[in-house]
Amino acid sequence: MNVSDLRGILAYIPQFREKVFVIAIDGAIAASENFPNLVxxxxxxxxxxxxxxxxxxxxxxxxxxxLLLHTDLSDTTGIGITDQKTHELSLIASSKVTFQILEALSASDLRACATNAxxxxxxxxxxxxxxxxxxxxNKIDVPFIEYLLQKNIIPVIGPIGFDGEGKSYRINSDAVAQCMAEALHAEKLIYLTTYPGILDNEGNLIRELDVQAAQEFHKNFSKSQPEQLRSKLEHAIHACKNGVNRVHIIDGRMDEALLSEIFSNTGIGTMIYANQYESIRPxxxxxxxxxxxLIQEPIESDEILPRKAVDIARDLQSYYVxxxxxxxxxxxxxxxxPKTSQAELACLSVAKSHENQGIGxxxxxxxxxxxxxxxxKQLFLLSTRAYVYFMQKGGFKEADPSILPLERKIKYEKTGRNSKVLYKPLQ
Structure with missing residues (x-):
C-alpha cells in the first residue's frame, strides 16, 4: 500500500467511524489461502x-x-431440509470455522467472541x-451484540440459531447476515464469496445496482448463474429495503479486496444501494x-477552454459537480x-476513473x-473534439454559429477555435 492509497482511505474515515459493518464470510473464503490477509x-x-x-x-x-465420513447430506445451504445427521455435521463444521476465525483474530490481537445471539x-x-x-x-439479541461492540469485541456468528429450550437449528448464513445488518442498522453489509460479484448474462461484472434495478435483474436471473449469487442478491435487496444503506458482493479470495471495496468510490465487486449514492449539486x-x-487534462488536449481558479470563482453560481x-x-x-431564452452547457468533464459509467x-x-x-427554450454547447459524443449520447444537433447569443458569438469568433456549435430544444 502506497501513500496515495493511505490518503484515499483517510478520506473515508470520518464517514465510517463508529459505524457498523456486517461482514459475511463464506465457508470457502475461511478455507482459502487469502483468509489470513482478510483478517x-x-x-x-x-x-x-x-x-x-x-x-x-x-x-x-x-x-x-x-466426503471424509462418506455421509450423504440432506442440504448444505441451510435452506432445504436438515436431517439429524446433517445437523450434527453442521454443528461440527460451524464450531470448526468459528474456532478458526477466533484463532486468526487473536493472531492480529483482536478480541472476539462466539455468540448465541x-x-x-x-x-x-x-x-x-x-x-x-x-x-x-425469530429475532436477534441486539443488546448483546451492541454490548460486545461497545467493548471493542468482534461478535462471531455462525449459521446456527437457538430457541428458548436450548435446541439448535441450521440457518442460511446469507439470511443471518441480512437480519443482523438490519437489526443493527448497519452502514454496510459485505458478502465475501468466491465470485467477483453479480454477473450479467454475458458474464460481465455489474459494478452497481440500485434496489429497483436489482429487483428487476433478480426476476430475470439466469439459471446458468450460481445459486450462491442468486441468494446473495436476494438478501441484499431485502437488506437495502429494510434500512441498510449499501450491500457489497465481492471476491474474498483477492488480496486487499475488502479494503479496495470499502475505501474507493469504484470498488472491485458489485454494490447494491438503497440511499442516494450519487448526486449532482451546485x-x-x-x-x-x-x-x-478534473478539467486539467481536457484543457491540455484542447477539448475545453482554459480556466483558472479566479474564472471559476467568478462564475461559481453556474457550476455543478x-x-x-x-x-x-x-x-x-x-x-x-436570458435575453435569448438560451442556456449554454460548458466545461463538462468526467474523471478518467469514472468514464463509461453514464455520468456524462x-x-x-x-x-x-x-x-x-x-x-x-434551448440548450447549446461548443465542442472541438467531443461533438460526436454529445450528438450520439445527448441528442444534440449541429447548427450554424449564427444561433449563438450575440455576446457568446463574439467570444466564439475571438477564440478562433472553430468549435462545432450544437443545440437541443428544451421542453
Missing part, C-alpha cells in the same frame, strides 16, 4: 473505529466432512414437507480545486442567456432539466 484487513477496519460483526457460512466445510424457531412444515432441523430467524468554493483537477461517495468525479457549467449523460440530462425549469 489483516479486518484489523485495519478496527483501527479506524469501524465496528465489525462477522457472520460465517459452512457449506464448504460440510461438503468436506461429508440468533434466536430461532423451526422452519416447520411447508407444502407438506417437514424441514426438520432447518430453522428460521459547486461550492471549496470545490474549485477539484474542478481544476457530480459527487460520488463524497468524491467529486464530474463537473459542468450552465451559463444563462446524467449531467447532460440534469443541465437540460435545470435550464428548462429556469424557463430557457
Amino acid at each position: 489483516l484487513d479486518l484489523a485495519v477496519l478496527r483501527s479506524v473505529a469501524i465496528k465489525v460483526v462477522l457472520v460465517h457460512g459452512i457449506a464448504h466445510q460440510l461438503k468436506q466432512l461429508s 440468533i434466536i430461532a424457531h423451526p422452519f416447520g412444515i411447508v407444502s407438506g414437507v417437514d424441514y426438520q432441523l432447518t430453522g428460521r430467524i 459547486a461550492r468554493k471549496k470545490d474549485i480545486g477539484a474542478i481544476l483537477k 457530480f459527487e460520488l461517495d463524497k468524491q467529486i468525479v464530474g463537473c459542468m457549467a450552465v451559463y444563462p442567456y 449523460r446524467k449531467m447532460i440530462h440534469y443541465a437540460e432539466k435545470l435550464a428548462s425549469q429556469q424557463g430557457f
Whole structure:
C-alpha cells in the first residue's frame, strides 16, 4: 500500500467511524489461502473505529466432512431440509470455522467472541414437507451484540440459531447476515464469496445496482448463474429495503479486496444501494480545486477552454459537480442567456476513473432539466473534439454559429477555435 492509497482511505474515515459493518464470510473464503490477509484487513477496519460483526457460512466445510465420513447430506445451504445427521455435521463444521476465525483474530490481537445471539424457531412444515432441523430467524439479541461492540469485541456468528429450550437449528448464513445488518442498522453489509460479484448474462461484472434495478435483474436471473449469487442478491435487496444503506458482493479470495471495496468510490465487486449514492449539486468554493483537477487534462488536449481558479470563482453560481461517495468525479457549467431564452452547457468533464459509467449523460440530462425549469427554450454547447459524443449520447444537433447569443458569438469568433456549435430544444 502506497501513500496515495493511505490518503484515499483517510478520506473515508470520518464517514465510517463508529459505524457498523456486517461482514459475511463464506465457508470457502475461511478455507482459502487469502483468509489470513482478510483478517489483516479486518484489523485495519478496527483501527479506524469501524465496528465489525462477522457472520460465517459452512457449506464448504460440510461438503468436506461429508466426503471424509462418506455421509450423504440432506442440504448444505441451510435452506432445504436438515436431517439429524446433517445437523450434527453442521454443528461440527460451524464450531470448526468459528474456532478458526477466533484463532486468526487473536493472531492480529483482536478480541472476539462466539455468540448465541440468533434466536430461532423451526422452519416447520411447508407444502407438506417437514424441514426438520432447518430453522428460521425469530429475532436477534441486539443488546448483546451492541454490548460486545461497545467493548471493542468482534461478535462471531455462525449459521446456527437457538430457541428458548436450548435446541439448535441450521440457518442460511446469507439470511443471518441480512437480519443482523438490519437489526443493527448497519452502514454496510459485505458478502465475501468466491465470485467477483453479480454477473450479467454475458458474464460481465455489474459494478452497481440500485434496489429497483436489482429487483428487476433478480426476476430475470439466469439459471446458468450460481445459486450462491442468486441468494446473495436476494438478501441484499431485502437488506437495502429494510434500512441498510449499501450491500457489497465481492471476491474474498483477492488480496486487499475488502479494503479496495470499502475505501474507493469504484470498488472491485458489485454494490447494491438503497440511499442516494450519487448526486449532482451546485459547486461550492471549496470545490474549485477539484474542478481544476478534473478539467486539467481536457484543457491540455484542447477539448475545453482554459480556466483558472479566479474564472471559476467568478462564475461559481453556474457550476455543478457530480459527487460520488463524497468524491467529486464530474463537473459542468450552465451559463444563462436570458435575453435569448438560451442556456449554454460548458466545461463538462468526467474523471478518467469514472468514464463509461453514464455520468456524462446524467449531467447532460440534469443541465437540460435545470435550464428548462429556469424557463430557457434551448440548450447549446461548443465542442472541438467531443461533438460526436454529445450528438450520439445527448441528442444534440449541429447548427450554424449564427444561433449563438450575440455576446457568446463574439467570444466564439475571438477564440478562433472553430468549435462545432450544437443545440437541443428544451421542453
